[in-house]
Amino acid sequence: MESKFCILTETEDLKTLISSTEDSLQIERTKTLFEEIRASINNNDEEDRSFWRPVLPWGGVYTIRAGRKAISCTPLYVKISLKNTCTIDGFLMILYVILRDNQSFPREVGIFLGRQFVEHFLYLMDSYDYTTVKMLWIWDRMSKRQYRSVIHHAALEIDLFGNEHENFTKNLETMMSTMQESLCTNWSCPARFQEFIQKTININPPHELPPRDPIQSAVDEFFCPKIILCKELGCNGLREFSQRVFCHGPPPFVILNMQLWKSEELSYVPYHLALSQHRYSLEGATLFNKEEHHYSAAFQIDGYWMHYDGLRSDNLILLNKPPELLLLSSLVYIRASDK
Ligand SMILES: [Zn+2]
Known part of the structure; x- marks a missing residue:
């Protein structure tokens, strides 16, 4: 049975x-x-x-x-x-x-x-x-x-x-995976050579607003080589990070995690963005309403911006001005064609 x-x-x-x-x-x-x-x-x-x-x-x-x-x-x-x-x-x-x-x-x-x-x-x-x-x-x-x-x-x-x-x-599997290698200057460092792989692109807001585009600066910061104090136990060397690269070449689109950014840091969202020397252009964004813990999205088709909200009775509307009282959760950029 x-x-x-x-x-x-x-x-x-x-x-x-x-x-x-x-x-x-x-x-x-x-x-x-x-x-x-x-x-x-x-x-x-x-x-x-x-x-x-x-x-x-x-x-x-x-x-x-x-x-x-x-x-x-x-x-x-x-x-x-x-x-x-x-x-x-x-x-x-x-x-x-x-x-x-x-x-x-x-x-x-x-x-x-x-x-x-x-x-x-x-x-x-x-x-x-x-x-x-x-x-x-x-x-x-x-x-x-x-x-x-x-x-x-x-x-x-x-x-x-x-x-x-x-x-x-x-x-999204490994589509957006990036890799950065690092080497410690201290020969007796317990883990001299390291490889860091990150599946998503979380970019941190700048500590103080840079003179140029803050989002491009933050993206550059994410990809650029850097030197920091080595964090291995008992090591006082310097750890040198290489330029970060995409593991599988530049992905067709990228999602930038923007949830740590405050709205005043986002007065300007660039249409074009360079990621690891590849050109990308803005395609959409997801937005977050904190009070209602609710997400919605904006995207463009043929140059028209639209706002999608699954809870609204008209789910999809043309966007004439930026949606109010919403925080940015992500920015979505697509790879520009090589033409
Ligand atoms: Zn070290």
Whole structure:
């Protein structure tokens, strides 16, 4: 006798999810989500720029039919409800826009996240399947300790409350990894040669505002060679750090973790940025509302800036002025083409 309550393995579930959405996608849509957004913003008629369609709304409820193996189990339907998804929603939106707006990026990002993941991700976003795309991220990219989940009767509740850099940025594998070597001047240092690899780009605000662009200065500081006192126990040598380099060449896009910056330090965000001698340009940002512990995102398509907020009834609006009372959580830059 099989157990009465049947929970599928995550890979099984994921496969079931993908195939069942492919089967049940009956609503005929002529345009992908990206084409739809682009058509709306480029519409000259101000009245007709309708972003009425709910785009990637907060949370999500999904009723999945258990796979063939589970047919004899009860219940046949398992509901999954998602909570506090804003820690991934804004980045999913930005990732989608970046991948659809830059022809070679899906292939490049696929090297790190897997070709199949990228294909599924684009397919689900293109076809407005917002809950499934979140499930894809949670099961394919996140580790279990990054979220809380409980089972209530026949429903699985997944709560993504937390920090968006933990839930999204850290799960981009080694795409943004940088490496810095260091050597201590003291010959008897217990660990003379060291190699530091960092998966994310956390840039610290300057101690005092530099005369030039503070963000470019902070990025330069992150990549530049430096000499500091060696921290090895009993060593009084100097540790010389080499220039920091990207482990796998300049990534198609970078996410700068800006959560330590105060808003007065960010009066100016540069459009162009040089990272380790490669040119990048501003594509988007994620924003944080401290009182509500809520994230939203801004990004640009065809020169128009848009603001996405999964909790708002109009999720996607054109941005005419900077959103107020929000702190910057991240800045997203894409690699400039070599042309
Ligand atoms: Zn040392």
